[in-house]
Amino acid sequence: MIDSTGYTYAHEHLHIDLSGFKGDIDCRLDQYALICDEMRTLMNLGVRNIIEMTNRYMGRNPQFMQDLMRDTGINVVACTGYYQHDFYPEHVATRSVKALAQEMIDEIEKGIEGSELKAGIIAEIGSSKGTITDLEKKVFNAAAIAHHETGRPLSTHTSFSTMGLEQLALLSGFGVDLSRVVIGHCDLKDNLDDILRMIDLGAYVQFDTIGKNNYYPDAKRIDMLHALRDRGLLHRVMLSMDITRRSHLKANGGNGYSYLLTTFVPLLRQSGFSQADVDVMLRDNPSQFFQ
Numbered sequence: 001m002i003d004s005t006g007y008t009y010a011h012e013h014l015h016i017d018l019s020g021f022k023g024d025i026d027c028r029l030d031q032y033a034l035i036c037d038e039m040r041t042l043m044n045l046g047v048r049n050i051i052e053m054t055n056r057y058m059g060r061n062p063q064f065m066q067d068l069m070r071d072t073g074i075n076v077v078a079c080t081g082y083y084q085h086d087f088y089p090e091h092v093a094t095r096s097v098k099a100l101a102q103e104m105i106d107e108i109e110k111g112i113e114g115s116e117l118k119a120g121i122i123a124e125i126g127s128s129k130g131t132i133t134d135l136e137k138k139v140f141n142a143a144a145i146a147h148h149e150t151g152r153p154l155s156t157h158t159s160f161s162t163m164g165l166e167q168l169a170l171l172s173g174f175g176v177d178l179s180r181v182v183i184g185h186c187d188l189k190d191n192l193d194d195i196l197r198m199i200d201l202g203a204y205v206q207f208d209t210i211g212k213n214n215y216y217p218d219a220k221r222i223d224m225l226h227a228l229r230d231r232g233l234l235h236r237v238m239l240s241m242d243i244t245r246r247s248h249l250k251a252n253g254g255n256g257y258s259y260l261l262t263t264f265v266p267l268l269r270q271s272g273f274s275q276a277d278v279d280v281m282l283r284d285n286p287s288q289f290f291q
């Protein structure tokens, strides 16, 4: 499932379309040639795996992912699940928890939308800002059932770094071993206290909005990473960029996927991180978690 010899971007999107929800064509990320170029660049930088977090109702495209794997050699791990309340299709409310779980199980065991691509992760399952709605709790319940049935790990979406601890409490209540859970978007606010508690509970945390300096500056991400390094906790941290828009691509004036390795990692190194520290977060942790 994972090529453990190289780096893994733990929370990305390669083909996503939230333009209908957001009323902005920029939110349709679908430019194949540009993304192909960027994946080739990543391969040259030592990246071997992309964990693709776009589930069915976010504009997932299995053919697009398969073409990218064939044309660039990068390994893409696809996901199954439901995103977050505001983006749910109507049937999340009407179908049973068991039926929702079975859809996830089928995408893991049989394949996605008639393709040969199978989901390797249950993601990104999310909560709203400052609350987990009843429907979101229902999806977490279904995700936990699918996890127990298939053994595949769980990766979440938090809104602006809120409710991570509550997500873990919920999953723990559904009998999930929290070492099989990674909490997403932990790096969008001063969040060290919650991060320490999440790691203490056994979960992984993602710093996966690297480069989104308009939300939260990378310098502060680096400060939080230092606090984790000082405590010997880097073995629970994964990194990524959560690219979702056309304007995030390099050719369209954005950072591009390579920013993490060509800009952020050099900043980390200058601040005192060793290459071994970087390798733990970008290679060893995701290799172990997504295996």
Ligand SMILES: [Zn+2]
Pocket: 124, 156, 157, 158, 184, 185
């Ligand atoms: Zn997300």
